[in-house]
Amino acid sequence: MSDEHLIDYEAKLEALIGAPLDIVKAKVVSALDDPMRKFVASSPLAFVSTIDAQGRADISPKGDPAGFTWIDDKGNLIIPERPGNKLTFGFRNILRDNRIGLIFVVPGMRETLRVKGTATLRKDPDMLEQFQVNNKPALMYTYVEVEECFFHCGKAMIRSNLWKPEKWGERGESLMVRQISAAMGGDAQLEKVLEEEIEKNYKNELY
Template identity: 45%
Template sequence: MHREVTTVAELRRVVGEPDHYVANKVKDRLSAVQRDWLAHSPLGFVATTDAQGRVDVSPKGDPAGFVHVIDDRTIAIPDRPGNKRVDGYLNVLQRPQVGSLFVIPGRGDTLRINGPARILADADYFDAMAVKGRRPLLALEVAVEEVFFHCSKAFLRSDAWKPETWNPTALPSVAQIAKALRYDWADAELEERYCEENIRRALY
């Protein structure tokens, strides 16, 4: 039997009410410790929606500190060469509101930043986001409407940062997955295309 939750009242009956601190921890500007978090984070995720409400989440990563803090109310996330699908950017052109989450490997807590975004092809801070002499192709500039730290329970439950729990070979390689989806490519061609060495050559 399914028991669907369809109202706020039902939801609150199941999960209860947050305590005062949790309910009021959301701010509209970065604090010093949140700026410091971004300076040490090498990885983030950006969620967007299109005009029909369909959601996309895209990972963003670079050396730690890749997010450029313009001021306490604005950040910029660089974009590097990729597969050219630009799903998230197409969504931002339709609905500018984005949600983002930034992680630090080994830490269970995360930093969440939400707000309206715009896509820039150049700005006076692009040089500051260069890696290996390569400026970003684009930047997603986000106005901070909501910023807050999220607790570590999900990472603690999953043991995500414990190497002894990792088993990446339990699944097929990227090349093998591509082969399952594209029957017209030879195995050797796929292995060459998706080997880490080749992917790293095209990172910037």
């Protein structure tokens, strides 16, 4: 790629994209306001970004019934953890570097909510019980001290047709199953076994 096509400093970026309007910059605040709190209370899904030991960005989805993320009396976030794949990349990252970023999503809403802050991992048993689903307490929770937050405009959701089922197409085979099988040197038979095991896990071990 020719250097003339490389965007390598901010002046080039602004010349291409433009500078944000004052009204847009004003939406970035340091604490969750009432509309943001309502959005979090309606959200069943968040994407959590952390930084690994090599300084690379990592991201993980967290989902539960709407309102699964709580906001305490200080305006900070409490995110419960459920059984997963046990890789715990994001949690290990937080132990090394506590900076965190989140995007909250609400089905049918075009806008998303972005939050930045610092995180700690906690296991207060009273809190874990309060976060129970299907009579099973949370395993632990992430406590996020909010430092910056703002609503992101809905253009990405509009362009992606995410909330339009008629645009989704049919659900096909699990590409994750295919990838795992290939990594294990497997064949169609292994794919079938993996598919069955994953479906069993989804059914019996969500909580």
